[in-house]
Amino acid sequence: MEWSTEKRYLPYEKWSAKELLELQAQASNSPYQLHYHIRPKSGLMNDPNGFSYFNNEWHVFYQSYPFGPVHGLKSWAHCVSKDLVHWKDLGTAIYPDTALDSHGAYSGSAKVIGDKLFLMYTGNARDENWIRHPHQMGAFMDAANKIEKLPKSLIEQPKHTTDHFRDPQILEHNGKFYCIIGAQDKATKTGKISLFEAETVSGPWKDLGYVDFSKDDMGYMIECPNLVFIDEKPILIFCPQGMDKDVVNYRNIYPNMYLIGEKFDFETGKFTSNSQIKNLDEGFDVYATQPFNAPDGKVYALSWIGLPDLTYPTDAENWSGCYSQVKELSLKNGKLIQKPVPATTNLRGEAVEFTGEMTTKNQFELKLQIAAGQDAVLKIAANDENTECLKLHIDTKTGKLILDRKNSGLAVNEKYGTERAIAIAKNSAVDLDIFVDHSLIEVFVNGGENVLTGRFFPKGGSNKLVLDRDINFKAKYWEMADI
Amino acid sequence: MEWSTEKRYLPYEKWSAKELLELQAQASNSPYQLHYHIRPKSGLMNDPNGFSYFNNEWHVFYQSYPFGPVHGLKSWAHCVSKDLVHWKDLGTAIYPDTALDSHGAYSGSAKVIGDKLFLMYTGNARDENWIRHPHQMGAFMDAANKIEKLPKSLIEQPKHTTDHFRDPQILEHNGKFYCIIGAQDKATKTGKISLFEAETVSGPWKDLGYVDFSKDDMGYMIECPNLVFIDEKPILIFCPQGMDKDVVNYRNIYPNMYLIGEKFDFETGKFTSNSQIKNLDEGFDVYATQPFNAPDGKVYALSWIGLPDLTYPTDAENWSGCYSQVKELSLKNGKLIQKPVPATTNLRGEAVEFTGEMTTKNQFELKLQIAAGQDAVLKIAANDENTECLKLHIDTKTGKLILDRKNSGLAVNEKYGTERAIAIAKNSAVDLDIFVDHSLIEVFVNGGENVLTGRFFPKGGSNKLVLDRDINFKAKYWEMADI
Numbered sequence: 003m004e005w006s007t008e009k010r011y012l013p014y015e016k017w018s019a020k021e022l023l024e025l026q027a028q029a030s031n032s033p034y035q036l037h038y039h040i041r042p043k044s045g046l047m048n049d050p051n052g053f054s055y056f057n058n059e060w061h062v063f064y065q066s067y068p069f070g071p072v073h074g075l076k077s078w079a080h081c082v083s084k085d086l087v088h089w090k091d092l093g094t095a096i097y098p099d100t101a102l103d104s105h106g107a108y109s110g111s112a113k114v115i116g117d118k119l120f121l122m123y124t125g126n127a128r129d130e131n132w133i134r135h136p137h138q139m140g141a142f143m144d145a146a147n148k149i150e151k152l153p154k155s156l157i158e159q160p161k162h163t164t165d166h167f168r169d170p171q172i173l174e175h176n177g178k179f180y181c182i183i184g185a186q187d188k189a190t191k192t193g194k195i196s197l198f199e200a201e202t203v204s205g206p207w208k209d210l211g212y213v214d215f216s217k218d219d220m221g222y223m224i225e226c227p228n229l230v231f232i233d234e235k236p237i238l239i240f241c242p243q244g245m246d247k248d249v250v251n252y253r254n255i256y257p258n259m260y261l262i263g264e265k266f267d268f269e270t271g272k273f274t275s276n277s278q279i280k281n282l283d284e285g286f287d288v289y290a291t292q293p294f295n296a297p298d299g300k301v302y303a304l305s306w307i308g309l310p311d312l313t314y315p316t317d318a319e320n321w322s323g324c325y326s327q328v329k330e331l332s333l334k335n336g337k338l339i340q341k342p343v344p345a346t347t348n349l350r351g352e353a354v355e356f357t358g359e360m361t362t363k364n365q366f367e368l369k370l371q372i373a374a375g376q377d378a379v380l381k382i383a384a385n386d387e388n389t390e391c392l393k394l395h396i397d398t399k400t401g402k403l404i405l406d407r408k409n410s411g412l413a414v415n416e417k418y419g420t421e422r423a424i425a426i427a428k429n430s431a432v433d434l435d436i437f438v439d440h441s442l443i444e445v446f447v448n449g450g451e452n453v454l455t456g457r458f459f460p461k462g463g464s465n466k467l468v469l470d471r472d473i474n475f476k477a478k479y480w481e482m483a484d485i
Numbered sequence: 486m487e488w489s490t491e492k493r494y495l496p497y498e499k500w501s502a503k504e505l506l507e508l509q510a511q512a513s514n515s516p517y518q519l520h521y522h523i524r525p526k527s528g529l530m531n532d533p534n535g536f537s538y539f540n541n542e543w544h545v546f547y548q549s550y551p552f553g554p555v556h557g558l559k560s561w562a563h564c565v566s567k568d569l570v571h572w573k574d575l576g577t578a579i580y581p582d583t584a585l586d587s588h589g590a591y592s593g594s595a596k597v598i599g600d601k602l603f604l605m606y607t608g609n610a611r612d613e614n615w616i617r618h619p620h621q622m623g624a625f626m627d628a629a630n631k632i633e634k635l636p637k638s639l640i641e642q643p644k645h646t647t648d649h650f651r652d653p654q655i656l657e658h659n660g661k662f663y664c665i666i667g668a669q670d671k672a673t674k675t676g677k678i679s680l681f682e683a684e685t686v687s688g689p690w691k692d693l694g695y696v697d698f699s700k701d702d703m704g705y706m707i708e709c710p711n712l713v714f715i716d717e718k719p720i721l722i723f724c725p726q727g728m729d730k731d732v733v734n735y736r737n738i739y740p741n742m743y744l745i746g747e748k749f750d751f752e753t754g755k756f757t758s759n760s761q762i763k764n765l766d767e768g769f770d771v772y773a774t775q776p777f778n779a780p781d782g783k784v785y786a787l788s789w790i791g792l793p794d795l796t797y798p799t800d801a802e803n804w805s806g807c808y809s810q811v812k813e814l815s816l817k818n819g820k821l822i823q824k825p826v827p828a829t830t831n832l833r834g835e836a837v838e839f840t841g842e843m844t845t846k847n848q849f850e851l852k853l854q855i856a857a858g859q860d861a862v863l864k865i866a867a868n869d870e871n872t873e874c875l876k877l878h879i880d881t882k883t884g885k886l887i888l889d890r891k892n893s894g895l896a897v898n899e900k901y902g903t904e905r906a907i908a909i910a911k912n913s914a915v916d917l918d919i920f921v922d923h924s925l926i927e928v929f930v931n932g933g934e935n936v937l938t939g940r941f942f943p944k945g946g947s948n949k950l951v952l953d954r955d956i957n958f959k960a961k962y963w964e965m966a967d968i
Contacts, residue, residue: 019500020580023551027563027576031630068506080510090967093510097503147514484573 010067010074011105014097017069025069029321034441034459037365037484038349040081040089040304040325044068047323049169049226049290050304051078052112055297056119057145060086062292062304063095063121064325065109071314071322076106078123080147085345086302086328088485095149102127102137102155109226110139111171111292113179113203119143120203122181124168125155134165138183140203157183157198157207164188167196169226172203175268179203182213184225184240193224193242197271213238215261215273221245225256225310226290229266230301232333236266236273239282239291239303243310250279253419255309258282258289260338277336284424285405285445286414286456293331301331302343307442307457315412315459316441324442326455334451341450342435350480357477358469362438364460365482368467370434373474374398381468382438383410383460388468392443392458394436401428403447405454412459424452439482493550493557494588497580500552508552512804517924517942520848520967521832523564523572523787523808527551530806531789532652532709532773534561535595538780539602540628543569545775545787546578546604547808548592554797554805559589561606563630568828569785569811571968578632585610585620585638592652592709593622594775596662596686602626603686605664607651608638617648621666623686640666640681640690647671650679652709655686658751662686665696667707667723676707676725680754696721698744698756704728708739708793709773712749713784715816719749719756722765722774722786726793733762736902738792741765741772743821760819767907768888768928769897769939776814784814785826790925790940798895798942799924807925809938817934824933825918833963840960841952845921847943848965851950853917856957857881864951865921866893866943871951875926875941877919884911886930888937895942907935922965 025044035041042064051063059082066079078096081089096107103125110123125137137155159167166186173180183196195213200206213227221244228239239260245252250259260282263275282291282305289310293303308314308323316322329340346367354360356368364383372378377397384391392410396403408420426432426447435446445454469475508527518524525547534546542565549562561579564572579590586608593606608620620638642650649669656663666679678696683689696710704727711722722743728735733742743765746758765774765788772793776786791797791806799805812823829850837843839851847866855861860880867874875893879886891903909915909930918929928937952958 014503014506015501017502018498019502019505019551020497022502022505023497023577027578030573030575033629068502084967088967090513092513094506095510146516484567484571 005070005072005074010072012075014075014077022068025320028319032316032319032321033462034316034319036324036439036442038482039327039439039442040064042066042321042323043079043091043093045321046071046073047325048073048306048308048310049109050292050306050325051109051123052119052121053292053294053302053304054112054114054119056112056114059084061112061119062089066094068094070320071317076108076126078107085348086343087345087348092147095147096121096123096141096151100125100151102139104128109169109290111294113172113174115142115203117145120172121149122156122170122172122203124170126168135159136165136167138170138181152204156205160196160209162188163194163196164191166223171228173229178268180268181207182227182229184223184227185212186223187212191222193220193222193244195224195227195240199268210269210271213271213273215263215275216279218249218279219246226292228291228293230293230295230331232301232331235333236263237261237293237331237338238263238273239293241289250281252281253422254286255312255418256289258291258305262333262336262338283453283455285422285454286407288326288455302328303331303340304328305455307455309415312415314414314457326444327437329450329453337451339450340453341446342437349482349485351483352480354479355477356467356479358472360467360479362465362467363481364438364440364465366438367480367482368436368438368477370436370477371475372396372398372432372434374429374431376473376475378469378471378473381466381470382443383458383464384466384468385461385464386466388466390461390464391468392460394445396432396434398426398430398432399428401426401430403432403454405443405445405456407456407458410458411461411464414457414459422454422456424454437482488553488555488557493555495558497551497558497560505551508803511802515799515802515804516945517799517802519807519922519925521965522810522922522925523547525549525804525806526562526574526576528804529554529556530808531556531791531793532592533775533787533789533808534592534606535602535604536775536777536785536787537595537597537602539595539597542567544595544602545572549577551577553803554800559591559609561590568831569826570828570831575630578630579604579606579624583608583634585622587611592773594654594777596655596657598625598686600628603655604632605639605653605655605686607653609651618642619648619650621653621664635687639688643679643692645671646677646679647674649706654711656712661751663751664690665710665712667710668695669706670695674705676703676705676727678707678710678723682751693752693754696754696756698746698758699762701732701762702729709775711774711776713776713778713814715784715814718816719746720744720814720821721746721756722776724772733764735764736905737769738795738901739772741774741788745816745819745821766936766938768905768937769890771809771938785811786814786823787811788938790938792898795898797897797940809927810920812933812936820934822933823936824929825920832965832968834966835963837962838960839950839962841955843950843962845948845950846964847921847923847948849921850963850965851919851921851960853919853960854958855879855881855915855917857912857914859956859958861952861954861956864949864953865926866941866947867949867951868944868947869949871949873944873947874951875943877928879915879917881909881913881915882911884909884913886915886937888926888928888939890939890941893941894944894947897940897942905937905939907937920965
């Protein structure tokens with residue numbers, strides 16, 4: 003199918019209900035469909051938006067283009083959960099239906115204000131010359147999930163940025179509201195994070211300039227900046243685009259990175275850090291992670307598993323993308339730790355001892371402890387001949403962990419490499435908590451010190467789980483329930 | 486909204502995707518929405534269709550009109566389950582898109598044939614003079630849930646019936662295929678069940694005449710006839726329309742009835758019985774129950790909770806109808822027993838002792854044992870003042886159980902009465918297993934000897950559960966999880 007610009011921006015009214023019903027059924031029936039992760043009802047999902055706790059429920063919205071696996075005219079779709087694990091898709095919540103967001107209700111965040119949930123997002127509008135006008139917009143959602151947009155833009159594009167100015171995260175500090183927004187500086191064409199301040203969420207919002215967090219060049223744009231606080235330390239999580247690999251090495255087309263700080267000065271935008279910018283995830287496909295400081299005192303995050311400007315095999319089935327499971331973030335010895343939330347265990351079926359070979363439904367959790375001095379390959383979603391599989395090479399002698407999707411089924415963006423490797427402690431045992439959901443793998447290493455996440459697309463019937471050598475290990479396996 | 490005939494039969498292509506997205510979100514966000522029962526994604530759901538076990542999953546389809554709470558142009562939507570409790574809606578499966586089913590893919594059944602699921606249903610077609618032509622159609626669904634319709638009608642309207650000729654149930658017996666079809670006899674304008682026979686499901690199908698199961702007049706039509714076998718006895722479950730209440734008393738606009746037989750002769754259609762025709766459910770809204778003999782040796786059934794020709798309060802929210810939970814049917818002392826399936830207990834949260842008053846989320850199971858000689862009213866979804874609630878009057882002195890929705894919130898079809906009562910044993914204890922799901926109640930009496938099912942529509946915040954008198958009882962309460 004030819005996805006012309008005109009077609010991508012066709013109003014939702016111009017698509018037929020029949021087309022949508024067919025797309026929804028096609029996505030539901032896909033063998034690659036996720037069964038215990040948030041996934042699009044149809045079409046493409048990208049950034050998580052408005053992750054929040056409101057009215058006794060967890061909320062997350064997703065950037066949705068319901069009509070195909072492309073970045074077309076975006077809306078927000080709404081999911082709710084009681085436990086951060088079982089999510090219910092309530093459908094489209096914000097349509098691109100005003101002059102200010104006519105070309106997309108783009109990404110944003112949420113904050114409880116009184117008895118409502120305030121949503122702040124980027125309205126994407128293009129004029130008759132196809133010039134982009136980004137408007138930072140506000141909307142209030144009530145307890146019945148009814149959303150009313152504020153009629154006016156809250157923040158217009160500053161003179162010092164280009165039209166790449168989007169993804170507001172709203173924050174509250176000392177009785178004032180702040181927001182940070184991904185931006186491209188007009189003079190230098192470099193990626194920045196803009197900071198704004200207001201007395202009330204409906205404004206007026208005052209431009210405080212850019213957040214000062216690094217001397218390094220962040221590339222040409224920063225998307226999806228988020229600031230959270232863990233143990234009173236500020237953590238910046240963001241997506242630099244076009245960053246030089248000499249600054250921080252990465253292998254994906256665009257990385258999702260983080261920086262642990264010591265202090266953030268909301269008035270000056272100074273982000274003080276003794277740390278380095280690092281990759282948030284060591285796998286293939288994590289992007290646009292949205293964390294938030296939850297009222298239970300924890301910090302939760304979830305990620306789009308998909309990357310801008312790339313295609314995926316499910317494009318052939320007219321849908322694309324999914325979300326990671328919700329991860330709880332914490333700090334330990336100056337390191338960011340990412341862990342599954344406790345309720346994830348509610349999805350577990352009966353515990354089964356994995357002794358080195360079994361048939362699965364490609365929908366499981368495997369907890370694997372490998373002793374020091376071992377070297378083996380875990381073959382996931384392997385075919386009967388063991389010739390095709392997703393490989394997790396675990397070497398506790400020299401200290402390496404390699405996720406290899408080269409020969410795991412359908413090819414996925416091989417241009418960006420088919421392996422992702424991390425160093426682990428040499429001659430030490432390693433603990434892996436591995437989640438597989440048909441076309442997604444999430445590997446939590448040593449209690450979440452590292453995470454490797456990636457999509458893979460096994461061919462039909464490839465469902466064996468095999469440890470290729472007789473090594474010293476212990477493993478527990480659970481089939482996971484659908485959500 | 487005016488639902489003209491033209492509008493009801495507007496092709497799905499003529500509705501916009503925006504309208505459908507809005508309808509889906511409106512249904513999802515309804516405070517009356519079901520959380521652990523099958524419910525329509527949007528619009529109206531009626532008869533369950535094609536209830537079956539195939540490819541290691543349970544399947545049920547629902548009659549769907551996605552665009553509003555009316556009986557418009559029907560399609561089949563498809564739900565699957567691993568445990569008969571957690572159902573996943575895979576979306577539209579059969580569209581009314583051929584000349585034979587241009588005015589609706591109406592109800593039908595399913596049978597596994599080889600490695601496919603054979604679906605037999607009524608294609609509803611109207612000609613230019615709006616004359617109805619019912620065609621009994623076939624389709625095969627493969628393991629990827631891909632459906633191919635057979636190009637030709639399998640059974641045309643016999644000369645001896647009117648155009649009210651629909652709802653085929655396919656059966657297999659002694660290596661031959663049979664189907665029974667709801668019919669109106671042309672000469673007498675009375676409700677009948679037609680019987681057909683074939684060597685292969687694709688036909689030719691031979692008319693064996695009407696099933697001979699009663700001397701009584703069944704009214705002007707029989708819908709949704711189903712034959713199942715329990716302990717080798719045939720059970721007929723069907724919906725007579727316009728039946729005289731002197732034949733069997735009932736209070737709903739149309740009843741759903743059953744007859745336990747001794748023997749069914751497939752060749753002659755003779756259904757021998759020593760029993761009486763009885764109401765399948767003693768509540769307000771059960772219709773079109775579809776049972777089937779499952780490969781595990783059990784008989785399962787589920788019911789549309791909604792009645793033809795009536796409206797419901799959620800019509801104002803553009804959706805209507807839901808399904809009962811799956812019920813396991815059995816025989817005990819010549820009585821039909823209907824019980825929740827075992828996996829229902831997987832939805833239970835922590836067990837709580839109910840001592841006579843509590844606040845709920847209107848999403849629970851309550852197991853209530855009342856001693857002999859007691860008399861009290863259980864108030865369900867009661868408001869704070871206890872003035873508005875669904876009442877279950879339990880009298881184990883004189884032996885009465887009355888479900889009263891008169892003052893339970895929004896009015897529901899009061900023309901057909903606001904109470905449903907059954908006799909229970911006098912001066913005997915009674916066991917009740919009560920399921921509440923926001924706008925649905927199912928009461929299983931004494932291990933499923935009777936069931937009372939009904940919709941009710943409490944106003945916002947009415948969520949107390951109160952036993953109005955201090956009586957001798959024991960009760961356990963579980964909040965139920967969403968499916």
